Amino acid sequence: MSLKIALTKGRTEKQVVPLLEAGGIDCTAIRNKGRRLIFNELPDFHFILAKGPDVLTYLNNGAVDVGIVGSDILVEQRNPQYDMLDLGVGKCRFVMASTPDFNPNQTKRKIIATKYPNITQDYFEKIGEDVEIIRIEGSVELAPLVGLADAIVDIVETGTTLKENNLRVYAELQPVSTQLVVNRIALKQKRDAVYDLIQRLQQAKQVEA
Ligand code: PRP
16 A cells, blocks of 8 residues: 655755655656656556645545645644654745834734734734734735735744845744655554654655755
8 A cells, every 4th residue: 555645846846856756756757757747667656746735635534645745834734743854954944024114013913914814913912912813825025015904924944035025033933844744544554654754764864964
């Protein structure tokens, strides 16, 4: 019985494919994928490529056994499955950022724009501040620049996007990295295959480090 794995396409896919290969899993088909989304040619590992939030949906519904996805999505969607391994790639962090004239101690209730309302809510609850959250789908950096929000909560990797849009970091929230997550039932039914994959990736991580 093969292990079904949903891999987040794009940046995560590019960083994880070399790890899978270092773990002895042939990813030639994924490397030459064109527009294909499903890869069933290996006997032991079947892959699908999906967007991050959808990886978790496939995992929660049992359509796949394993998901490879960023912790940003796992935390935001309150992942109910087993987070088994930090793959050590896709490292970035959540920050609160805004324009240079932003005053983090302003008395007026802040408006925060973000793609991650739960993470934002949790952070401000933790620091005991009541804020209004506006959900934005992407390029969140625009919101404080055009006066839609006082600040943003977003992911920073290199810092280039903030810098090129003249935004500054006002608070560090939490780190992000790519995780291997396993469906609860799959962990029981395909235990050996799951642990074989984890062992391969753990070894590959050490080789790459
Ligand atoms: C992410 C994030 C920032 C950017 C940060 O956006 O939301 O905009 O990357 O990266 P940097 O610090 O290296 O500049 P992404 O490219 O995923 O697109 P999005 O804005 O559509 O979410």
